[in-house]
Amino acid sequence: MISPLQKARAHYRPKYPDSLKGAVNPVEGEKTTSADHHEEIKKMFPHTYGMPLITFEKGNTAEQKAPVNAGVILSGGQAPGGHNVIAGIFDGLKKINPQSRLYGFLGGPGGLIDHQYMEITAEYLDEYRNTGGFDIIGSGRTKLEEVSQFDKGLEIMKKLNINALVIIGGDDSNTNACVLAEYYKERGAGVQVIGCPKTIDGDLKNCMIEASFGFDTATKVYAELIGNIARDANSAKKYWHFIKLMGRSATHIGLECALKTQPNICLVSEEVEKNKQTLNDIVDYIARVVAARAAIGLDFGVALIPEGLVEFIPEMKLLINELNDLLAEGSAFEEEFKAIADEAARRDFVTGHLSPESEAVFSSLPARFANQLTLDRDPHGNVQVSLIQTEILLGEMVKSKLKKMKKTGDFTGKFSTQYHFFGYEGRCAAPSNFDADYCYSLGLTASSLIYAGKTGYMASVRNLTAPAETWIAAGVPITMMMNMERRHGQWKPVIQKALVELDGAPFRYFAEHREKWALETSFVYPGPIQYFGPAEVCDQPTLTLSLEQQ
Ligand code: FBP
Numbered sequence: 059m060i061s062p063l064q065k066a067r068a069h070y071r072p073k074y075p076d077s078l079k080g081a082v083n084p085v086e087g088e089k090t091t092s093a094d095h096h097e098e099i100k101k102m103f104p105h106t107y108g109m110p111l112i113t114f115e116k117g118n119t120a121e122q123k124a125p126v127n128a129g130v131i132l133s134g135g136q137a138p139g140g141h142n143v144i145a146g147i148f149d150g151l152k153k154i155n156p157q158s159r160l161y162g163f164l165g166g167p168g169g170l171i172d173h174q175y176m177e178i179t180a181e182y183l184d185e186y187r188n189t190g191g192f193d194i195i196g197s198g199r200t201k202l203e204e205v206s207q208f209d210k211g212l213e214i215m216k217k218l219n220i221n222a223l224v225i226i227g228g229d230d231s232n233t234n235a236c237v238l239a240e241y242y243k244e245r246g247a248g249v250q251v252i253g254c255p256k257t258i259d260g261d262l263k264n265c266m267i268e269a270s271f272g273f274d275t276a277t278k279v280y281a282e283l284i285g286n287i288a289r290d291a292n293s294a295k296k297y298w299h300f301i302k303l304m305g306r307s308a309t310h311i312g313l314e315c316a317l318k319t320q321p322n323i324c325l326v327s328e329e330v331e332k333n334k335q336t337l338n339d340i341v342d343y344i345a346r347v348v349a350a351r352a353a354i355g356l357d358f359g360v361a362l363i364p365e366g367l368v369e370f371i372p373e374m375k376l377l378i379n380e381l382n383d384l385l386a387e388g389s390a391f392e393e394e395f396k397a398i399a400d401e402a403a404r405r406d407f408v409t410g411h412l413s414p415e416s417e418a419v420f421s422s423l424p425a426r427f428a429n430q431l432t433l434d435r436d437p438h439g440n441v442q443v444s445l446i447q448t449e450i451l452l453g454e455m456v457k458s459k460l461k462k463m464k465k466t467g468d469f470t471g472k473f474s475t476q477y478h479f480f481g482y483e484g485r486c487a488a489p490s491n492f493d494a495d496y497c498y499s500l501g502l503t504a505s506s507l508i509y510a511g512k513t514g515y516m517a518s519v520r521n522l523t524a525p526a527e528t529w530i531a532a533g534v535p536i537t538m539m540m541n542m543e544r545r546h547g548q549w550k551p552v553i554q555k556a557l558v559e560l561d562g563a564p565f566r567y568f569a570e571h572r573e574k575w576a577l578e579t580s581f582v583y584p585g586p587i588q589y590f591g592p593a594e595v596c597d598q599p600t601l602t603l604s605l606e607q608q
Contacts, residue, residue, distance in 0.1 A: 067188045067488060067589060072142060072498035073526035075519070078150075081117030084510040084533075086110040093264070093554050094541035102551050103537050105243040106236065106514030111266070112533035114506050125157035126508055127220045129175070132197040133166050133227030137256045137272025139489040139497030141186040141194050143226055146501015148183055154509055161218055166198020167231070170211040175218070188494050190275070191486040199437045202234045208241050215249050222250040222508040228257035228270070229553040232516060236536035236553075239514035250513035252504050253536055258485055260310030260602070263556045266534040268522045268607075271500060274492045274600050276304075276484035277311055278587045281318035283480055284360065285583035288319060291358045292579055297476045298348060302363045302449040304481030306440070308557045309364040310602060316362055316568055317601040320580045323347055323361035324572070326565065327370035328558045334372050337455070344452060345459040345469070347576045352471025356579065363452060365443045365481065368431075377416040378441050381431055384411055386439060401429050408432060427451045439545075449477050490587050491597045495526045503531040523599050523607045563605040 060068075089110050092099035100107045130147060132140050144162070151158035160178045163169030176195065186194045202208070202225075215223065225235040232253040239251035255262045255269075258276035263269055280303055287299050301321075305311040309326045316324035323344060330340065344361060351359055368374045384391045391411065398404045405428055409417050420428055430446045453475040463469035489497060496519060503517040515533040522529060539553045558565055574580060588596045598604075 063488070063589070064189060068184070070188045070494060070589070072188070073495045074146075074499040074502055075529040075531045076527045077114050077116050078499065078502045078506065078531050079116075081119055081121070082506050083115045083117035084506065085113045085115050087113060090535050090538040092537050092540045098542050099537055099540050099551055103236065103240045103514075106240045106535065107537045109514065109535040109537070111535070112507070112510065112512060112515065114503065114531040123154050123509055125155040125159070126151055126222060127159045127161065127218060128222040128224060128505075128508055129161045129163055129170070129215060129218070129220045130178075130195070130224045131163045131167055131170060131226065132192045132195060133225055133231035134197065134199055135228070135257065136192045136197060136485040137258045137270070138190045138275035138485070138487050139271045139493035140192045140197075140226060140256065141189050142489060142494050142497035143254055143256075143271070143501040143504070144178065144194060145183055145187050146498040146503075147224055147505050148178060148180075148501070150502045150505025151508070154505070161220060162195030165196040166200055167202040167225075167234075168198045168200035169195070170202070170214065170223075171200065171207045173210075173214040175214065188489065190488045201230070201437050202238060205241065208238055211238075212242070212247055212249065221248055222252065224252045224254060224504050224508075226254040226256050228259070229262045229555055232262070232536055233540070233552045236514055236540070239536070243513055250508060250511065252507050252512070253516040254500050254504055255516060255518075258311065259305045259308060260314070261305070261308035261556045262553065264539055264554065266518050266520070266532070266538070267516065268520050269496070269600070269603055271493055271497045272485070273310065273314070274496070275487050275490045275587065277314040277318070277600060278490055278584070279484035279487045280311065280480045281315045281584045282586050283483065284315055284319045284321065284362070285581070285585065287478065288321065288360045288581035289583050291360055292581060295356070295358045296472070297474050298359045298361065298453075299476045299478060300361050300363060300449040300453045302365055302447070302479045304365050304444065304484070306443050307366045307369070307555055309366070310558060312362050312364040313558055313564055313568060314600050314602045317564060317605075318582065318584050319360075320571070320575045320582050321362050322351065322359040322576050324568065325361075325363050325367055326558060326568075327364050327367045329560055329565075330367065331370040331372065332560060336373060337371055340371070341452065341455040341459050344456045345463060348456065348460060348473060349463060349469040349471070350577055352469060354577070357471045357473070360581070363449050365448070367448050368443065368446060369441070373415065373419045377412070377419050378431065380412055380416050381408070382435065382439055382441060384408065385432065385435060387435065395432070401425070404432065405429070424451065424454065444479075444481055447477075447479075449479065453477060487587070488589070491589065492599050496522065499526065499529060499531060503533070506531065507533045523603055563608060564602045567605055
């Protein structure tokens with residue numbers, strides 16, 4: 059059984075650029091260079107470096123081209139709209155030649171390596187149009203980076219006669235898509251590789267990629283929940299709500315939610331790092347806001363905490379880097395560590411291997427939090443910030459601080475907390491009209507890149523604050539977004555991660571208003587995503603995009 063909303067939503071026809079309707083003409087633009095470290099990137103990507111930008115314009119006559127068999131992979135964390143990207147690819151391929159076929163590799167990049175796949179048929183796809191989730195073919199976090207994996211992938215693609223592969227993923231997956239494109243091109247394998255910008259975190263963006271898909275819907279879901287909580291806080295007037303929000307590195311989600319709901323506090327990791335704030339500085343700041351509101355009789359509030367915060371506090375960053383090195387998968391240390399059953403003994407074991415600075419920080423942390431920092435790393439070797447309860451750590455530390463302030467008369471109120479973590483709640487929501495349209499357009503653009511014979515490109519759809527019909531569909535060489543970065547002790551070519559820019563319009567707007575929002579109760583209650591109704595209610599892009607494009 060499907061819900062009445064899903065039933066009605068199945069009939070939604072995504073809006074997309076006029077340039078992708080009818081015949082499509084790829085127009086080559088300027089040749090590109092990488093974001094930085096030009097010579098190094100050029101050397102590593104001799105076959106896919108320096109390619110021109112491609113813009114798709116309206117063509118004159120639609121020619122019937124030879125059928126194409128393509129494969130598609132959903133990679134990494136779920137993001138609303140992934141099903142519509144696949145729908146766009148499918149419709150685009152069938153439009154040019156109805157004999158074309160689309161295969162989905164199951165469970166993420168692992169499906170390509172392990173030869174797990176299915177053919178996506180029109181009937182099967184129709185059940186998934188305009189729905190959230192990645193369950194159409196599943197997703198996974200296997201990293202595609204070894205030549206042996208590339209060869210295994212080629213084996214199955216040759217068997218299925220696949221000549222193009224679309225990888226829908228975040229910055230790491232698209233970096234790997236570029237490495238794969240280079241490898242197949244160098245070998246003359248006859249398989250094009252195209253990337254699509256996905257992640258609710260919003261940190262895959264640059265001058266050619268205005269937003270990653272899923273960010274719009276996820277932030278709308280979180281903002282609805284934050285608004286509900288804010289209204290509850292303002293009704294009962296007895297709790298401070300500490301809300302941790304997903305976004306493993308950048309604070310785009312937190313900032314967008316703050317712009318939408320006007321909470322009393324929103325920490326921005328990028329600012330914490332720039333100002334070299336310590337954990338105690340952050341606790342002092344929150345305690346000051348709590349005390350200032352208490353002084354005017356307001357013993358309640360809402361504080362937003364970005365999931366990635368701990369990695370931006372300089373002393374914690376050093377500690378986490380040391381822990382990452384020690385706990386690297388397969389290291390002798392990791393083996394010994396895992397053999398210890400008792401948590402206190404595990405902490406002692408870790409302490410003995412840290413630098414004196416990190417040892418001091420690690421020992422000062424509450425035991426529960428210290429344990430969380432030593433949990434399994436993700437396949438990219440990163441600490442899993444979604445498992446670290448930063449909101450509770452901060453709440454508990456603020457409580458102790460306020461106790462001391464009470465003694466000196468600097469705090470006169472009450473402080474009761476409620477803790478929340480919003481992340482998974484938003485990743486599979488039914489895509490907003492914006493994401494439904496944007497994703498479908500990205501899929502159509504990917505299919506146009508395939509027919510244009512391109513490889514090593516990412517589908518790009520720009521001009522996103524204008525009506526969808528006037529969006530610009532394009533292809534951007536992935537090498538254009540790359541630079542060299544040190545990752546886990548090695549220099550690697552990677553797509554630059556877009557962090558919150560402290561001189562950008564969204565942050566500046568927030569910074570101009572946050573003092574007022576801290577003291578006064580200025581909450582905004584956005585309510586749930588609307589799918590049917592007037593455009594000003596249903597089709598609005600994020601405030602981040604609107605402010606950036608003002
Ligand atoms: P992607 O970068 O793959 O899109 O995933 C982002 C994210 O949603 C983060 O916000 C979060 O930290 C992480 O995934 C959680 O990962 P998992 O789903 O493996 O728990």
